[in-house]
Amino acid sequence: HRREPPQPLQVNNQYVKAQVMPSELQAHLALLGAFHRLREEVRTFKGSSDVPMTPEERWAVFLQRAVYCFEQWAVRMIGGEGQEEVLGDASRVLTPNEVPPLDVMMVWHT
Numbered sequence: 001h002r003r004e005p006p007q008p009l010q011v012n013n014q015y016v017k018a019q020v021m022p023s024e025l026q027a028h029l030a031l032l033g034a035f036h037r038l039r040e041e042v043r044t045f046k047g048s049s050d051v052p053m054t055p056e057e058r059w060a061v062f063l064q065r066a067v068y069c070f071e072q073w074a075v076r077m078i079g080g081e082g083q084e085e086v087l088g089d090a091s092r093v094l095t096p097n098e099v100p101p102l103d104v105m106m107v108w109h110t
Contacts, residue, residue, distance in 0.1 A: 035106050062103070070107035073100045 006022065008015040042062045043055035053061070077098065100108065 031105075031109070034102060035109070038102055038106065063107075066103035066107050070100070070104045073104050074108075 006018045008017050010016075039059060043059050045058060099105075
């Protein structure tokens with residue numbers, strides 16, 4: 001159930017219609033915060049590793065894996081190559097078992 005957006009905002013001497021709800025902004029900021037915490041966790045991870053890595057290298061490897069996982073998730077969601085045209089621009093709400101893990105969501109967000 002979607003409420004009406006807030007009243008137009010005055011920017012300089014013009015009024016601008018609000019495009020998103022404050023709750024949507026809060027949710028987006030929470031998601032960005034989760035991405036930041038994930039990055040810091042990966043960069044500062046001190047597990048046993050056969051190959052020593054700097055925080056930047058660790059993050060780069062993590063991102064490469066996240067991109068691979070996103071590609072796998074997207075193919076499962078679309079149903080295989082060539083199905084993009086079938087789906088078109090139709091949007092739908094994901095079911096709970098379709099929501100990807102945070103690393104995949106981060107790549108999708110980009």
